[in-house]
Amino acid sequence: MKKALICGVSGQDGAYLARMLLDKGYAVYGSSRDAQMSSFRNLARLGILEKVNLESVAVNDFRSVLQALMKIQPDEVYNLAGQSSVGLSFQQPVETLESISVGTLNFLEAIRFAGRPIRFYNAGSSECFGDINDVADEATPFAPRSPYAVAKSAAFWEVANYREAYGLFACSGILFNHESPLRPERFVTKKIVAASSRIAAGSKDKLRLGNISIRRDWGWAPEYVDAMWRMLQQEKPEDYVIATGESHSLEEFVDTAFSAAGLNWRDHVVLDPGLLRPTDLAAGRGNPAKARAKLGWQAQHKMREVVRLMVEAERHLDIPL
Structure with a gap:
């Protein structure tokens, strides 16, 4: 049985990803800063709260992250943690930068330190592209225009660096807007x-x-978590734009x-x-051609x-x- 650790399991994407991985037969571990105090309302709403093993992990604390990896020994780690609101990032820029960029770096370094073949998914964002005149793909330069986008850009390049320098199976999904009733x-x-x-x-x-x-470019969140999983099933780690194309x-x-x-x-x-x-x-619009060609993924809901x-x-x- 494969084991997956979902950091940020209480959010929209984390809850849908947990449900999907449980359906695939995974042992699913989910983390939040304080698992004893968090309500995990979204997991309860999906009817899976009792099926997820909950752990307390402070992503800003390297020791906490390393302890979680050594205890759980996951095959896959999905990093969906961190401050997730673009608007709030203007009011809390320091918290946003630390929770996203430092949190991602702690996971990468802990995986390198653990020396196990852990596959790592990082939640990137289309906000990194800034204003898009036409359409963005994996080769489009970043031009972030919010503290949130700056933090996500830093995390993206951390992942790319650890992949290249240390041979980690680490990739980022550059997801465009995706919604659901769990927002x-x-x-x-x-x-x-x-x-x-x-x-x-x-x-x-x-x-x-x-x-x-x-x-x-708005899509349906349950479809986007499927793309995350597909990225970690490939022979080679790569980054992908996930979008509807509209x-x-x-x-x-x-x-x-x-x-x-x-x-x-x-x-x-x-x-x-x-x-x-x-x-x-x-404006924002993504080109999901690479995801369609390599992952076999395509948005069904516009x-x-x-x-x-x-x-x-x-x-x-x-x-x-």
Whole structure:
């Protein structure tokens, strides 16, 4: 039985990845900074909380990371930990940089120190590309425009360096935006879906948003964790862009969500300049050709389908998460 350690198992991607690996017959270990105090709500919502072995790991502490590797002896490590909000990174730049870049470095160094053939996946981000005039692939230069993107860029190059210098099986998935009902409401996509459902149920609330002209490549999170696993099953470690290949504006996302609830978004949305970020990306779209060719992976759900699934889940319909 293969053993996998998922760091950041309590988040959206960690929970879906845990479920998928359990279905594949893995022994799954999941970590958070304090496993005794964390609620692991997403694992409970997916019905797998009792099936995941939970460990406390502080990714900023090299000793804590090394102890976890020596205790668990995993075959695969998925590093999904760290501060995950672009907006929050402007308020907490130090925490963001340390939790992502230092955390990733600690895992790489601990794997090197352990001397075992551990395969390592690092959660990269399309935010590293900055503004994309056309479409980004694995050869597109990074131009980060937020503390979060700077931290993810540093982690990406740490992985590349350890792969080249020490021969580690380590790779990064450069994932474009991917959503699901497990997103917390601080993410604008979940904020939109939750507001549309509340208003459809009779709430008089107004949804306050910042820049709705931005364009993003939105996919379905359960599909994206499958791409993570496929990367670690290859003969050779490589980095991959994971995306749908389509780009839509946030206004389109809002319109789709409110239309699914039978509403006209213009009657319920207020544009608030106070919600604008210091810097923001105008557009983002990924080219998943390499993932399709080498991993056999292709996004099945595009933006409108993703929104529909999120709206249905918000209304508590009996659909699989």
